[in-house]
Amino acid sequence: MQRFTFICAAAAASLALVACGDRPQELKATGVKQDRAAYTGVGKSQYANGGWTVGDKNSWEQQLKARAQYGQNEYQRVAAPK
């Protein structure tokens, strides 16, 4: 009888704990990981481009603007040497 009670108690306890392993299913609880801002850089990488200060948002923005003008605006590149 004591054994039966123990088994019943263990079964009831495991049944009660089953929900603890469930992932949240509400629509609002998306669980999308937090992404870091791009200006925080990639750390130590051979591919990282110099010319801007990692962590400085303004510096990063200026770097991208300068790169866009230099790389994509040939009117400016042609005019530059004059």
Added chain:
Amino acid sequence: MARMKFICDAERCIECNGCVTACKNEHEVPWGVNRRRVITLNDGVPGEKSISVACMHCSDAPCMAVCPVQCFYRTEEGVVLHDKDVCIGCGYCSYACPFGAPQFPSQGTFGVRGKMDKCTFCAGGPEEHGSQAEFEKYGRNRLAEGKLPACAEMCSTKALLAGDGDVVADIFRSRVISRGKGAEVWGWGTAYGTAQGGKS
């Protein structure tokens, strides 16, 4: 900074597919998945136009609106990204996207389509920047490296422009003024909801 945007200059695109190749190579995109592709209208007819199409990172992205698990998010720079760990590969975004950007690799068990894959504006995803995990799931994070998307930087005729919306709009405007034609920007109004070519 305004927002990151793409502009494809149909007067310049020569359908070389350099942007497609650059993207596939940069991010090691698997077979069957094309984050970017070149579409030619009136192919073979004199005056044909080609445009390079990928995710336009819309201002009011339809994919974000329809995603049942809300795996999408928008970065501070206006780049629309998604979390592959949350995506269930339902394909709703594919139906909603006006550019056909979402791609589904057929590498799942029994040919089931896998997690959605799309252009990230070379901004990686919600993993540690520059990490192997980020590269394997989303590709290189060129923005965090201080670079612009590989497709635009590799474009031989500079038909494809990418970067800060104000900068690329200025570059395109100076071109149009200089050549006196070709003010139409394909997809601009659909993606960003603003006037272009003097028309609303």
